Amino acid sequence: MITKERIMEIIGNYDLDKLSIATVCSHSSLQIFDGARKEGFRTIGICVKKPPRFYDAFPKSKPDEFIIVDSYKDIPGIVDQLVARNAIVIPHGSFVEYLGHERFVDLAVPSFGNRAVLEWESDREKERVWLEGAGIHMPKKVNPREINGPVMVKYHGAKGGKGFFIAKNYEEFQEHVKPDEKYTIQEFITGTRYYFHYFYSPLRQEGYRLSEGILEMLSMDRRVESNADEIFRLGSPRELEEAGIHPTYVVTGNVPLVARESLLPLIFELGEKVVEESLSLFGGMIGPFCLETVVTDNLEIKVFEISARIVAGTNLYLNGSPYSDLIEPGLSTGKRIAQEIKYARSVGQLDKILS
Amino acid sequence: MITKERIMEIIGNYDLDKLSIATVCSHSSLQIFDGARKEGFRTIGICVKKPPRFYDAFPKSKPDEFIIVDSYKDIPGIVDQLVARNAIVIPHGSFVEYLGHERFVDLAVPSFGNRAVLEWESDREKERVWLEGAGIHMPKKVNPREINGPVMVKYHGAKGGKGFFIAKNYEEFQEHVKPDEKYTIQEFITGTRYYFHYFYSPLRQEGYRLSEGILEMLSMDRRVESNADEIFRLGSPRELEEAGIHPTYVVTGNVPLVARESLLPLIFELGEKVVEESLSLFGGMIGPFCLETVVTDNLEIKVFEISARIVAGTNLYLNGSPYSDLIEPGLSTGKRIAQEIKYARSVGQLDKILS
Amino acid sequence: MITKERIMEIIGNYDLDKLSIATVCSHSSLQIFDGARKEGFRTIGICVKKPPRFYDAFPKSKPDEFIIVDSYKDIPGIVDQLVARNAIVIPHGSFVEYLGHERFVDLAVPSFGNRAVLEWESDREKERVWLEGAGIHMPKKVNPREINGPVMVKYHGAKGGKGFFIAKNYEEFQEHVKPDEKYTIQEFITGTRYYFHYFYSPLRQEGYRLSEGILEMLSMDRRVESNADEIFRLGSPRELEEAGIHPTYVVTGNVPLVARESLLPLIFELGEKVVEESLSLFGGMIGPFCLETVVTDNLEIKVFEISARIVAGTNLYLNGSPYSDLIEPGLSTGKRIAQEIKYARSVGQLDKILS
Known part of the structure; x- marks a missing residue:
């Protein structure tokens, strides 16, 4: 993993008045670009072969510039171009997956958030150590x-x-x-799935206070899974099996929802514990993260996974959610990321949110 | 039940320029406080032991002040504090349930809406008399x-x-x-569930006119029920039963939806009938209410329950719904309540909306 | 079918500064009127017997005027009144169904979009020729x-x-x-249903470019089907059958959703192919249309139907969607239609969007 020192050295040579925001053209890029542009940043889309045309349909949210690679595996080859543009990269699920974890952690460009989280998130055993260490209830592993x-x-x-x-x-x-x-x-776990979209700022002090910084909960969603969500129309699990048809759980999109207000204290508590534990374990998880949960009929929340960066479920809320609108009308997670970078720059603390 | 005269006597001693809005810190309190603040009211959160921290994450919507009780059953003990603050309480489902019906109806603080509705709503038999008397189709009781x-x-x-x-x-x-x-x-009833969020104003005259006042329909939702909504992934009802697993219907949250526009005439008609019948039976149901329904494949609407106050499904629409946005962009039920109190004050008719 | 020449002759006699927008009072009329009013048009609601009262609850979106017919079949009888008011009619599903296809295509009033599409859309065989000709994957017809x-x-x-x-x-x-x-x-097709709401403008040149004009994707929804969506609570298909209970698929409303961003290139490509093929086959499908699809667990999109006009799923987005908000905050399909008419008038190209 590239060292913090090296990253701060690179940032040291940046023209901070001309920072740009870069990400891979997929997953949640539309809101990352949209939010960055609204906060006054120049934006760079990293894409394979040629710019995706769909951005043309959303001209106000389209990246200002594209950098083209032959394969996402070649992103290390465009590091100089990114640095020349004073770029901060915003990792998302597809960015990390397409580039590969091992290449991502070595990428010599400032990245929003703490790269050390990857090691804890991508390894099922370490993820369990982290979450259970935080006092989170996970579905049990069973022999x-x-x-x-x-x-x-x-x-x-x-x-x-x-x-x-x-x-x-x-x-x-x-x-x-x-x-x-x-x-x-x-x-x-029998219950109903909820995916909570949090944001941890190590910089701000006004809000839901943690030991260092504040926690926000910007929105929530439920994933749409193909074919499991609709296959009951064809038959029950046993009826399907007799017919040789198998349920699958491939995410195709997201539906919006809200949770009972009486669950909010617990939802914040879960986010808080996960952040605090991350601070002890590896220096903290910065920015957006998601707890993937099941809410049982006893109103307990079991966490089956954590995503330590922006999740695609936030795409529902490109122009605000029932929760984020209370903070600022029209606030998306993408915009919140851009605000954090802008704020860190203004208070001279980019080192606290980049790695 | 406390008399209207007593309540109006209390209001008579209020400084109407300094009205505050109070409710219990749960259920739909965030939008009640948010709406009240947006309409210029001071807000009071009633909570047990200590203020819930989650409000810190939504500083613009946080109550201005908290009044702490040891148990919600002790709310009668803070009546003097509420009255000293010129408070109007907004009842919601958890408020009434935690405090207890019998204590709520006697509470010597002005309350938004008509307390007499509780008697008709909380008794299944009386609820049926009310709704069927209004010509509403309910699922039949069966021997x-x-x-x-x-x-x-x-x-x-x-x-x-x-x-x-x-x-x-x-x-x-x-x-x-x-x-x-x-x-x-x-x-x-086989069909799809819809929960319609209405608002009845006895004061306004412009709009969907009833015999006295107007009817609005601000939004609709479907409740998310744990574990019934997702348990089909595990097995059909019969398969679950063989495995000793039981479906449950505990509400964990809400998803947004809209109904066919061709159903809107019927949806308004149902709301209208229920209000008109409430006027004859007990002087009227004031403010927000919800009809909990199933829409059948014949496009009939069967009503299985009524909630005679703000429901948690409106939490989806803290910054407006596809319907309420047509009335005023960003209008929530919480904000609508505050507007009604403000309007009643301005026209000297608080007696028509408080009890 | 009435000729383009005849329609342009009618328009030739219109006072273009006083155009009005007319539609049948059902389906998606609320957003059509709302959007038209926001864009400065006078609005006319065509209704049977008497004006539906529900518009009174949305006074800003209510038609300025109603024209009453005894039956929707009698709309040809009000053509003179419509023409006298410089009206452009906006067809929607109920408009066309209630009036009847054959009467609609002959209606001597300017209509938004290309009437020729009806012939291709209403005939299952021709629809398949169109879509498969466009290279779209449809569920196979099976012997x-x-x-x-x-x-x-x-x-x-x-x-x-x-x-x-x-x-x-x-x-x-x-x-x-x-x-x-x-x-x-x-x-x-096993998977999850998505209904994509597109808009094709033959006039604009900035955006997602087609051979002539541009393509937009304003929103998406999933239809709520009664009783199929909730009947699994009662039993599996086989269990229901034994009990003599039959699933039905009657649309009662819509829920909002978004698709994975990585599907957007394909979603635009499908819309593009359908429009291009329509240009060759019958001069093009103008304005809003919807592809009704299933997204499989291989992330393929199968199209089972096309609706060549505004669909009711857009009613979720009367004040904007996660996608349309990126184009213009609060943009509905109804408003987009009004904008297109306004723009066509300003550039003297009403002939390109009316028939």
């Missing part, structure tokens, strides 16, 4: 013999929502499990 | 022997979405019903 | 003997979401099919 209720079984190597199966008990598990594949088994 | 289609069975004493079961016919009912528990059986 | 996976069976004469059934394979098809009724069988 086959200990199955005594519904479980979700995930084959190693399965990708992007395929290669899961759900069993209601040990018998069903045995009946379905493929003999030669590796898997992990997790307790299946 | 066990008369079951000839899907039914919803609810045990007495069951709370908050648990202790329901659904049977498709008499055989299933018999198979599932617990011998020693009391229950009520209601026709199960 | 009974060729059924080798899930299918949707639709009886001829079935209306509005009833009279469909889903079979997982040939056996189920045989078991359910009624011997004496005509039907069509279509591949059932």
